[in-house]
Amino acid sequence: MNKDISADVVVIGAGVCGSLLATRLARTGRSVLLLESGPKIRRSDLVRRYRESAFKSDFMSPYPYSPQAPQPRYTPTPNDYLDQAGPHPFKAQYIRIFGGTTWHWAAQLWRNVPNDFRTQSLYGVGRDWPISYDDLEDYYYQAEVIAGVGGEPDNGSPRKQPFPMERVPASWLQQRVTERLAPEFRVIDDATGRNSRSYDGRPACCGNNNCMPICPIDAQYHGGIAAQQAEDSGVEVITEAVVYQLEHDRDGRITAANYYDWDKNRHRVTGRTFVLAANAIETPRLLLMSASEQFPEGLANRHDMVGRHLCDHPAIGVTFDADEPLWPGRGPVSPCSIGQFRDGEFRSEHAPFRIDISNGSKVASVTKELLKEGYFGRELEEQVRFRSARRLSIKNALEQLPDPENRVTLSDKRDDMGLPTPRLHWSVGAYEQKGTEQVRQYYDRIAEKLGATNVQHSKPGAFSNRQHITGTLSMGHDPATSVTDAWGRAHGHDNLFMVGTGVMPTVGTCNVTLTAMALALRTADRIVEETRHD
Known part of the structure; x- marks a missing residue:
């Protein structure tokens, strides 16, 4: 076991949100370590793999499948990585690779409309966010500049x-x-x-x-660009690092992340601040796998909210x-x-x-x-x-309205690393x-x-899934009904933050990545402010 890895900030997941946050923190002089469960593949190799693929209708064909870091597969043969508990199938598709799932997308980067943040107050349905459109407007623009977004004014x-x-x-x-x-x-x-x-x-x-x-x-912009910019900004990157457990002290502060390399050697990483940036399925999975004697139901889960309110665009x-x-x-x-x-x-x-x-x-x-x-x-x-x-x-x-019965839990099945696979309960x-x-x-x-x-x-x-997975780490003011606060900080764990689409309390009517990017930049600024004198 390697016990010598440490950083000011440890980020788990090198998709677009984790990478943007890591870049912003590194540029303030903090040491940042970025752990990614999947491999690092050159873009030219991904293009070649698709050009040479036999089935052009298989949009996952450029992206390698790794048993050590499995992802859902539906063609040509389903791998059943996601255990479908019904009543409707939730056929999420995502990529565990350096850069994440936005390698594979049409680059739609919409803002929510202002009323999306207040559906309960205005219409008596859904959930109100703990923040408003105005709180995100400047961060929306920052993310748009990074990605080079154009559209209808x-x-x-x-x-x-x-x-x-x-x-x-x-x-x-x-x-x-x-x-x-x-x-x-x-x-x-x-x-x-x-x-x-x-x-x-x-x-x-x-x-x-x-x-x-x-x-x-x-x-077009994608997470591979964001991840490479993070590395170029001084972020230390470790790929093929499958995080399977977070450690904590008696006050609930996270002290270390344990991961397997692809040869299943164990490694331990320490840090002052930890950020979970996997996705809205894999992050709840990690929180649940990190159950301990003090937190028997998993981290950030005293009120059984982790993984609930699973939403997409049916x-x-x-x-x-x-x-x-x-x-x-x-x-x-x-x-x-x-x-x-x-x-x-x-x-x-x-x-x-x-x-x-x-x-x-x-x-x-x-x-x-x-x-x-x-x-x-x-x-x-x-x-x-x-x-x-x-x-x-x-x-x-x-x-889709957030429903606590739509959720991510752990199945009884194990992947090649011996870790429980996600089980999804979903209905429309x-x-x-x-x-x-x-x-x-x-x-x-x-x-x-x-x-x-x-x-x-x-x-x-x-219904087909649009792959716009939200809700499982919902932000809110009340720990009894949410997983994180308005900054993405886990309730009950002062130095644990979460970014990505999972923290969004509602899914709205547009592709969710821009909102997640804006929230990640906002969380990064909060971490900078809180750790300014550390």
């Missing part, structure tokens, strides 16, 4: 300064859909960390339509063929949305939502469809061109179901306005 989230990035020019699909749906539906630019010009040493988007699973030219979709060529597949995969249903008095009755309009290429899915129908030769080629030019896919991001309630009914009506109206044929709704009662 008037998108429901007030701004004191303009976006730091101009928008990527609208694709033909976006232009036509915007024109034809107006004025009933207002289509707006997504807020994205995607370059429209050279920015931070990276090139402008050239329209590869390969934002997911990895941009081939590095034109999504439904629709595909159809428009009556004109839209040519999806040219430009970014995720360019625009309909955002007019994100807030309103209706939130007291049913879930709000945002409607995402996809610009992803449909050639592969259409070809598969036509082969099943028996097409071949020149007729196949003609039909691929005809259908793929007109096929449109739409999906929603619908707010009446509030969300009512919102879904509204979404289907709007889908039909959108299809009608685009002269649609071959309208295919997703199966009733089935």
Whole structure:
């Protein structure tokens, strides 16, 4: 066992939030150690792995699977790492790698709308945050500058300064859909960390339509950039370090983190301040695994709140063929949305939502469809061109209310390191179901306005996950109903902080990464202030 590793701040998890926090702390002169359970892989190797993969529809194909640091896999064969306790499956997908899950995304970086922080007070549903939109506004902007975010200025989230990035020019699909749906539906630019010009040493988007699973030219921001910047700022990085237990003293202060390297040698790391930045599933897992005689239910869990209020955006979709060529597949995969249903008095009755309009290429899915129908030769080629030019896919991001019965616990199964795997309990309630009914009506109206044929709704009662996992480490003023305080500090453990999407009490209607980044920068500043004289 190595007992000689120590730092002022120990950060567990080298995703975008942990990396941003580590960078900010290191630049103040503090010694910072960043522990990551997964490997460090060069971006060029990830691009090559995807280019050479047999199944381009498998968006996890660039990212290596490591039995020592397992992650959920669903294709080609499910690995059942996440124990599904039902009643609905929660098919979360994340990456345990240096840089984290935002290697694999469409770089949507939206702000919440102000009322998202006060749903209980305003609408009698959900939970109020212990902070307001105004508390985060400046941190939102700081995160946007780091990532190079552009978007629609008037998108429901007030701004004191303009976006730091101009928008990527609208694709033909976006232009036509915007024109034809107006004025009933207002289509707006997504807020994205995607370059429209050279920015931070990276090139402008050239329209590869390969934002997911990895941009081939590095034109969009991701956690790999954040993690490398942390290391370049003087953060000591140890990868392939699987933290399995936190130690504490009799006052509840964290004294050490124990981890296995991939050969299962044990190591112990000491520090003054500890920050958990894994994700909203792996962080609760670590807290529960760190149970002790003093804290038999796990750390930060005196009131059995760790892992509860598991939320995502339970999504439904629709595909159809428009009556004109839209040519999806040219430009970014995720360019625009309909955002007019994100807030309103209706939130007291049913879930709000945002409607995402996809610009992803449909050639592969259409070809598969036509082969099943028996097409071949020149007729196949003609039909691929005809259908793929007109096929449109739409999906929603619908707010789920926090429910304490939706939660992360430990299963009876063990991974290759001998550690218990996560068990997920998740259901979609009446509030969300009512919102879904509204979404289907709007889908039909959108299809009608685009002269649609071959309208295919997703199966009733089935929901896909948007991978926007929140709630399991909810911040709040009352330790009886939350895990952390308004700064992300664990209740009952003065020197233990948490960052990431898990601390968000509600999920809202937009991709959650920008809010988590803003919260991480805010927590970093709090740690700096509190440890200024240490």
